[in-house]
Amino acid sequence: VSGAKKAKTDKDDNNTNGLATCRMLLAELEAHQDAWPFLTPVNHKAVPGYRKVIKKPMDFSTIREKLTNNQYLNLETFIVDVNLVFENCERFNEDDSEIGRAGHRMRSFFDKRWTELLK
Numbered sequence: 001v002s003g004a005k006k007a008k009t010d011k012d013d014n015n016t017n018g019l020a021t022c023r024m025l026l027a028e029l030e031a032h033q034d035a036w037p038f039l040t041p042v043n044h045k046a047v048p049g050y051r052k053v054i055k056k057p058m059d060f061s062t063i064r065e066k067l068t069n070n071q072y073l074n075l076e077t078f079i080v081d082v083n084l085v086f087e088n089c090e091r092f093n094e095d096d097s098e099i100g101r102a103g104h105r106m107r108s109f110f111d112k113r114w115t116e117l118l119k
């Protein structure tokens with residue numbers, strides 16, 4: 001019947017809500033040589049003060065878990081969590097430190113990649 005609404009399934013729209021783009025971007029972040037401070041949650045026992053200063057911890061493995069559990073509505077909610085990783089880094093680490101510099105390099109890499117992919 002013409003006009004009948006087709007049931008929407010993921011396979012129909014190859015990038016529903018930009019989730020394929022999220023998977024691509026996260027894979028690139030995880031593989032980046034400067035990702036090492038951000039791959040796993042900061043262990044607050046190994047990093048004095050971290051739990052007090054950083055109210056919303058975030059890291060790439062947690063983002064991976066959320067993506068796997070379908071907890072991101074769209075690319076925007078994914079970008080919020082990625083940016084949280086970099087905001088936490090800038091809050092806790094000196095710009096002129098190993099981790100601080102890695103955070104700045106990862107942030108500019110991410111900004112460049114998602115704007116390229118969204119064009």
Ligand SMILES: Cc1ncccc1N[C@@H](C)c1ccc2c(c1)OCCCO2
Nearest residue numbers: 037038040041042046047089092093099
């Ligand atoms: C992103 C971030 N911000 C502030 C502090 C740490 C971190 N990352 C964690 C994974 C980390 C990186 C380096 C570390 C470390 C832990 O263990 C304490 C001993 C030094 O080596």
